[in-house]
Every structure is written in C-alpha cells, then in structure tokens.
C-alpha cells in the first residue's frame with residue numbers, strides 16, 4: 554500500500570505531487586527488490602519574470618534577471634505583462650515585475666491590459682505569490698516610477714507577500730538594479746517553509 558499525502562495536508566499542490574511521487578517511487582522499488590532508492594532531486598524552483606517596457610530598457614533588465622536566476626539553478630522565463638492575466642498568477646509562487654512608466658505616470662503599452670485587470674475590483678487574491686518589483690523611470694517626471702509603484706501596491710493589496718522591497722530606478726539605473734537583483738536572489742534562496750522553494 555503506497556501512502557498518499559492527504560489533500561488537506563499543509564502543502565502546496567506541487568509539494569504534494571512531489572511527495573506522492575517520492576513515496577510511489579520508494580515503495581515500488583522496495584516491493585520489487587527490497588532496495589530503498591536515493592531520494593529524488595527536489596523540484597525545480599521556478600520564477601516568473603514579467604516586464605512592461607516601451608523602448609526595451611525594462612525588457613533588457615528582465616532578460617538579465619532571467620540569466621542570473623538560471624545561473625543559480627532556478628527555472629526562469631521572461632514575458633510581457635500583457636501576456637498574463639491576474640488569474641494566471643494565482644499559482645505563481647515567485648513573481649518578479651520589472652516595468653517602466655510612460656505618459657504621465659502610466660503603464661507602458663505592453664502592460665496596460667494587465668494593469669486594467671489587476672486593478673479591477675474582481676481581481677483574484679494572490680496569497681500564494683511572493684513578489685518583488687523593479688520600477689524604471691526618470692525623476693524629472695512628476696510621477697516618478699508610478700507604474701511600478703502602482704503594481705507593487707496592488708500586488709500587496711491582493712494578499713501577495715513582498716519578497717524584497719521595490720527598487721525605483723532613475724535614468725542611471727545600473728547600481729540600483731544590481732542591488733535589487735542581488736537582494737532578490739538572496740531572498741529566493743532562503744527557504745521560507747511556505748512553498749518558497751517550489
């Protein structure tokens with residue numbers, strides 16, 4: 554009889570699937586030849602990186618972020634904010650958002666549909682999500698980094714947990730961005746006991 558983790562046990566869906574797979578493998582080998590196998594490799598830690606970018610700066614930083622995460626063993630991919638809906642984020646455990654601001658404190662073109670849905674009254678709760686935002690802007694504008702500030706505040710209001718404080722990058726963004734990325738990588742590498750490593 555192979556034990557199974559009950560649905561109401563305090564694990565995420567991915568953790569439960571991994572543990573059930575582990576038990577199935579362990580018991581099948583024991584049944585065949587009495588051997589106990591080595592523990593399987595832990596599940597890959599995955600991070601979703603979303604960007605909003607008008608002229609490519611935030612997109613470039615999103616791709617740098619993905620490369621840095623991959624070098625640390627995370628599964629990571631970058632895509633435009635508008636390719637996701639808030640409902641898609643419900644099962645995302647680790648979310649990084651890198652966005653510039655356009656117009657007068659508005660979202661760039663490829664983040665407007667996402668923002669409309671995220672700021673809607675019926676946006677889903679995101680209690681499983683840990684997030685960090687890197688905002689790009691120019692402090693000569695009155696609404697400095699407003700798009701990133703808005704997304705950061707809205708994710709928190711929807712119950713998501715801030716993994717690392719928002720960075721507000723001015724036109725000389727390199728040092729601030731590098732500090733943010735370093736802090737995010739450190740935060741992601743600390744197991745929190747609530748599914749942070751899934």
Ligand SMILES: Cc1cc2nc3c(=O)[nH]c(=O)nc-3n(C[C@H](O)[C@H](O)[C@H](O)COP(=O)(O)O)c2cc1C
Nearest residue numbers: 606607608609610611653654658690691694697698
């Ligand atoms: C037409 C225009 C409007 C902008 N409006 C703002 C703004 O309201 N607030 C801000 O902080 N930055 C503003 N910026 C600056 C951009 O957010 C900044 O240059 C950013 O690094 C661009 O990143 P991207 O190439 O990823 O779009 C504006 C830039 C332009 C060209």
